[in-house]
Amino acid sequence: MTFTASTPFTAFTEKLLTVPPPIEVAGRHIKRYHVTADPDGIAPDVQDAAYKILPTLLPEPDGTPPATFVVLHRGSDDGAYLNAYSWTWDNVLHFRFAAAGQPVLGCPDRDPTHFIRPDRPWIGCVWELPPILHERDAWVRHMLAPEVPDLNAYLTDSLPEGTTGDRA
Numbered sequence: 001m002t003f004t005a006s007t008p009f010t011a012f013t014e015k016l017l018t019v020p021p022p023i024e025v026a027g028r029h030i031k032r033y034h035v036t037a038d039p040d041g042i043a044p045d046v047q048d049a050a051y052k053i054l055p056t057l058l059p060e061p062d063g064t065p066p067a068t069f070v071v072l073h074r075g076s077d078d079g080a081y082l083n084a085y086s087w088t089w090d091n092v093l094h095f096r097f098a099a100a101g102q103p104v105l106g107c108p109d110r111d112p113t114h115f116i117r118p119d120r121p122w123i124g125c126v127w128e129l130p131p132i133l134h135e136r137d138a139w140v141r142h143m144l145a146p147e148v149p150d151l152n153a154y155l156t157d158s159l160p161e162g163t164t165g166d167r168a
Contacts, residue, residue, distance in 0.1 A: 013037075014163040015073075015127045022155050026055040028086065029155050031069040033131045035164055042074045049100065049113035050082040056117065057084035057096040064088050065143065065151045069135050071128045078102065078110035083124050085135065091144060093132075095123055127164045134159040 018041060020032045034042050050072050058068060068086040075081070078101035086094040097120075099105045101112040105120065124132070142154035 012126075014165040016041075017130065017159065017162055017164050019158045019161050023051070025051070025068075026058050027061070028058055028066040028068050029151070030054070031067070031135070031155060031158055033069065033071045033159065034073075035071060035127050036074040037076055038074065042072060042080075043112075046074060046080050046100075046112050047072065049115055050080065050098070053098045053115040053117070054082065054084060057082070057098060059086050059088050059094045062088050064090050065149065065154075067139075067143075067151065067154060069131060071124065071131055073125070073128050074112065075102070078112055079105075079107075080112040080115070081125075081128065082115065083128055085132065087139060087143075091139070097122070097124075130164050131159050 015035050015037045016039065018034045020034060022032065023030050036042050054070065064087050068084055070085070071083045073081045073083070080100040081102075082098045084096050088094040096117065098115040098117050099107055100115040101107055101110045103110065105118040107114065107116055138154055138157040142157060143149040143151070
């Protein structure tokens with residue numbers, strides 16, 4: 001899409017950010033962030049479908065403590081997106097994502113539970129990015145800076161619930 005002076009834009013608004021408890025998937029500890037404009041949260045069927053594809057987004061073990069954080073984002077249209085950021089090589093983020101209900105990304109239909117793995121070099125939209133800085137700082141604080149890394153402390157250190165922005 002090419003943007004011009006006549007391209008219609010919707011006014012930007014932050015979305016709601018919730019933080020469900022961590023889970024374990026395929027031997028990895030998964031910290032979870034959910035992003036949506038819907039005050040009722042993300043529908044359980046969308047969550048179930050997203051977490052069903054999650055194992056395909058995770059890297060092979062490499063000796064780094066098996067920790068991942070995910071951002072599950074329910075768009076204002078039919079789209080749903082699951083971004084998986086996994087710590088690897090001690091201090092590097094491995095990234096893969098899945099999408100559902102978004103034909104622009106190659107999804108075969110508009111079903112927000114029909115996740116596929118698009119082949120795009122994207123790392124997240126503006127509503128999905130806020131957890132990255134917090135998770136970087138938490139990884140340094142609990143895993144890299146201390147003499148003895150503390151995975152449990154890292155797993156309990158999450159960005160507070162609220163909105164996706166205005167976190168001064």
